[in-house]
Amino acid sequence: MTDDVEIGQLWIPDSLAAADAKDFLDAVEVSRKVRMQLWGSDDLAYTPLEKLLEMADPYERQIILVARIDGRIIGTVDIALPLADNLDLAEFTLDILPEFQRRGAGRRLLEAAEQLARAEGRTMAMVDTNHPAASLQGDAGGQLVPGSGLGSVPMASREVDFAQRAGYTLQHIEQFSSCALPLDSKLVSELEAEADAANGGRYRIHHWTDRCPEEWLDAVAALENAAGEAVDDDAAGGVEEQLVFDAGMLREAEDAAIAQGRRTVVTAVEHLASGRIVGLTTIGVLAQRQDVVFQDDTTVLQEHRGNKLGLLIKVANMQRLSEQFPDARVIYTWNAPENRYLLTVNKQLGFTTAGVTGLWQKELPARAGTTSSE
Template sequence: MAIDVKIEQLWIPDSLDTPDAADFLAAVEVGRKVRMQTWGSDDLAYGPQEKLLEFADPYERQLILVAKVDGAIVGTVDIALPLTDHLDLAELTLDILPEFQRKGVGRRLLEAAEQLARGEGRTMILVDTNHPGASLHEFERAQLVPGSGQGFVPLESREVEFAQKTGYTLQHIEQFSSCLLPLDTKLVADLQAEAEEANNGRYRLHHWTDQCPDQWLEGVAALENQAGADVDPSLELPIEQDMVFDAGILREAEDVAIAQGRRTVVTAVEHIATGALVGLTTITVLAHRADVVFQDDTLVLQEHRGNKLGLLIKVANMERLSEQFPDARIIYTWNAPENRYLLTVNKQLGFQTAGVTGIWQKELPTMHTSTS
């Protein structure tokens, strides 16, 4: 039996302690319940304050549509519209309360979000599906492989069936892993010794939190641009890095992170002979949740690989994180399954596969205005 669903745009309050914040809080709670259902914990759920800060991001505009049944919010779709590059793109995150799944709510929300995105001139839509490790073993017989890269999603899962029925194509897979903190002291000592032996005194580490020292700003920009060019061209990822970094862009990104209350712990590595930065790794700590942290980019230039620099900088950065943020108990990271280099480093550090995320794509027909 079809249920009566009303779709409306969510009002974003100025603060959480006003009466008009009730719907916003209910929408954030839907996201938390869905992540509990998927992952068995709410580590990956936004807290209300963290979600509110997202709306101040100058790099993308965020909108939320909600599905209401009898006045209560039972589903949400977050719509992120990039503002600086990829101006044809909209990224959607769809969350439906477990008890309202398979009742047509998701389809209604998705159609409304696509229509809104199209009205904003966006023609390329990305959505993701999340699959915990246990479900991958359960469905091993029936696998769907992506258009590029390695990995698979379970063909018979509800999310995959829904994405296919609504016209989306699986583009690529990201492997999702977690590691408990702090790292074991003996493990750290062993890994540091292994990395130092391999690089044989040819490299030097540099550390900073939140803001890059002026002397390394140009070096970081050059490293980001070079690493972007290093990506294997055979991996046709749907989002290509087409932003060219410079000192101004990096400072602006730091200011945005600081304004959102985020902390950034960075370790970079200098090639002593040339004085150039050849590697970098970053961990992000959210403003309102110190126990769960996120490993962001780890970059090592192609010609300096094979010297265990990835291992060297990641061990050092995770150690610094634990010193500065002792409440951090778990770190999460996403990697392309074909990135054997970083997956091997992560395994040495103790990362365990938590699951995979499938990135799905759909091209909307462009809107033509009638001239007749």
């Protein structure tokens, strides 16, 4: 029954202690409970303060719609509208309390999010579905393969059925993995020796936290731009426009991360003969919860691959992470299934598959009364 469901925009308070913060706290708790049901833990759930800080992200406008029954918030949809690139895109994250699923609230929320996105001039919507490893067992006939042709999601999934009924098409799969921290010291020694033997002393690693040293700013910007020409990332996405980075933009991104309470542990590798930064890996740490961390991008320039630089910098960065943030107990990462090299490196490090994320797209029709000049 959808008649009892009321849809509205969530008020974002100035602080969690404000008198008008209750609805915001309730909405964050809905998302936490959904992740508890899905993954068996709240490792992937925002704390209220983390979510409040994220709402001030300068690179995307964020809006939250909520569904209420008898005044109680029973579902949310986060709407992210990129402001720097992908200006035609709206990304939705939909959560409905388990006991209120299959009652039409999710469809009402998604339709409201699509209407808002169209009003903002967005023409493409993206949603994700998440599937724990235990749900991935079964024959190939029970799996839906994305447009990329790699990976799959279970056809029997409620989320898959919902996305298809809502008119979304599965475009891409990301493999979701986790690894316990700290790494075993014997394993670290073995992997370091393997990487050192492959690169033959031709490279040197560098570390920093939060802010890139001034001397490497331009080199890192050049690496980011070169990496955009060929995907080699831990968190490879579906359809992304690549920004052209410069030193100023990197500093702005660092400032934004710090303002949102995020820490960033970085290891880079320098090619000694050229003095050029040719590889980089980063791990993100949420300041309010340092026991759960996230592997971000790992990039090695094409011409320097084959020297096990990805292994070299990832081992070094995970070691540095444990030194700086000893409370970190687990690290999560997402990988495109076609990125066999990084998946192999992750397996060497001890990552195991936790599940998959399906990325779904839908073209949004233009609003009635609008015209195109093209």
